[in-house]
Structure formats: structure tokens, C-alpha cells
Amino acid sequence: NAGVTQTPKFQVLKTGQSMTLQCAQDMNHNSMYWYRQDPGMGLRLIYYSASEGTTDKGEVPNGYNVSRLNKREFSLRLESAAPSQTSVYFCASSSWIASSGANVLTFGAGSRLTVL
Amino acid sequence: DQQVKQNSPSLSVQEGRISILNCDYTNSMFDYFLWYKKYPAEGPTFLISISSIKDKNEDGRFTVFLNKSAKHLSLHIVPSQPGDSAVYFCAALKRGGTSYGKLTFGQGTILTVHP
Numbered sequence: 001n002a003g004v005t006q007t008p009k010f011q012v013l014k015t016g017q018s019m020t021l022q023c024a025q026d027m028n029h030n031s032m033y034w035y036r037q038d039p040g041m042g043l044r045l046i047y048y049s050a051s052e053g054t055t056d057k058g059e060v061p062n063g064y065n066v067s068r069l070n071k072r073e074f075s076l077r078l079e080s081a082a083p084s085q086t087s088v089y090f091c092a093s094s095s096w097i098a099s100s101g102a103n104v105l106t107f108g109a110g111s112r113l114t115v116l
Numbered sequence: 117d118q119q120v121k122q123n124s125p126s127l128s129v130q131e132g133r134i135s136i137l138n139c140d141y142t143n144s145m146f147d148y149f150l151w152y153k154k155y156p157a158e159g160p161t162f163l164i165s166i167s168s169i170k171d172k173n174e175d176g177r178f179t180v181f182l183n184k185s186a187k188h189l190s191l192h193i194v195p196s197q198p199g200d201s202a203v204y205f206c207a208a209l210k211r212g213g214t215s216y217g218k219l220t221f222g223q224g225t226i227l228t229v230h231p
């Protein structure tokens with residue numbers, strides 16, 4: 001039962017470097033998300049993909065790009081990393097629960113990124 | 117503008133006693149509320165939820181209460197156990213349309229349960 005798998009778990013970058021965070025889910029979920037967690041801020045939505053082939057901006061999209069490669073995979077790219085992007089990043093996928101009419105998110109373990 | 121607020125950064129309780137975690141929201145369009153629990157170095161895990169048409173939902177030791185008029189919800193854990201020590205996030209959602217699972221989270225409350 002892998003659920004949502006994120007790689008890498010830790011990464012240190014220098015300002016201006018680029019990198020891609022990878023995420024894969026094996027639950028056949030349609031929707032996938034990238035959140036960031038910062039102290040005192042909770043989790044904030046960066047980008048989401050409602051279904052394969054679609055992506056949309058969340059609350060804090062600036063400085064990021066995403067790719068929904070297929071139904072399983074959703075990657076987050078930092079083209080030119082900045083210290084303000086130092087954070088813990090969580091990928092999630094969701095299924096729609098008919099009884100509640102809501103999506104319940106399943107999260108990965110997180111990727112801790114430090115930008116120097 | 118923080119639409120979901122957890123004003124208590126931390127809470128400490130004795131094992132066996134009740135833990136009460138609070139959450140306030142400002143957006144009256146939210147109609148579904150969830151609590152997530154997070155251990156260090158792990159992702160948040162879903163704990164319990166409640167629809168705006170209800171005022172209470174119970175699951176074992178966990179009960180969520182919703183007061184729509186006050187835009188306030190709370191999570192009660194009875195009895196509290198040391199394994200409940202974690203960060204608890206309140207989240208809100210407006211269902212339907214293009215909302216999908218776009219949750220708005222509070223800042224989190226660190227719960228410590230002492231043996």
C-alpha cells in the first residue's frame with residue numbers, strides 16, 4: 001500500500017538552481033495537488049490537477065510550474081529557486097466520496113527543500 | 117487573509133483527560149470541514165470530517181462539533197492518549213463546481229499528551 005510517494009525527501013539548492021519534485025500515486029485517483037507547509041502558515045495550495053491533462057493555479061503558484069505526466073504522476077518544478085521557497089512540500093491525491101460530496105486528500109510524506 | 121484560523125499554537129493535556137482543539141473560519145461559503153493529524157516527518161492523515169448540515173460527528177474517541185452561526189468548530193479527543201501527540205490541522209472546503217479537493221488549512225495546533 002504505497003499510497004502517495006514523493007521524491008526526493010530532502011534537497012538543498014543554491015539560489016537560481018532548478019529542480020523537480022516527483023510525485024506518484026497508486027490509488028487510481030483523478031485529482032492531485034501540491035501544497036507547501038511553512039511555520040505558522042499551515043498548508044497552502046500551490047497547484048492542482050483536477051484530472052489527467054488539466055492543471056490549475058492554487059493560492060501560491062508564483063515561481064512554480066507543474067506537469068501532470070499521466071494519471072499517476074504529478075511533478076512540481078522550481079525553475080530558479082529562491083530562499084523564499086525553502087519549505088516542506090506535500091503532494092496529495094484525492095478521491096470523491098459520494099456519501100459526503102467531498103474529496104478527501106491522501107498526502108505523501110513530504111519533501112524538505114532548503115534554498116541557500 | 118487567513119480564512120481558517122487555529123488560534124492556539126499548542127495544547128498540553130494529561131493522559132486520560134479530554135483534549136479540545138478549536139478552529140474558526142471566516143468564509144461562509146465553506147460547507148465541509150475536516151481535521152487532519154500530522155506526525156513529524158510524515159504527511160497529514162485524514163482524521164474526521166463534518167458537513168455543514170450537521171452539528172456533530174463522532175468516530176470512536178474523536179468528535180467534531182460545528183457551530184455555523186459562530187463559524188467555529190472543535191475537535192474533542194476523549195480519552196487522550198500519548199499516541200495522540202501530533203500536529204492537528206483544521207481544513208475547510210466549499211464543495212461542488214471546480215472546488216475539487218482544494219482545502220484551506222489552519223495553521224495547526226501541536227497537541228502533547230503527557231503520560
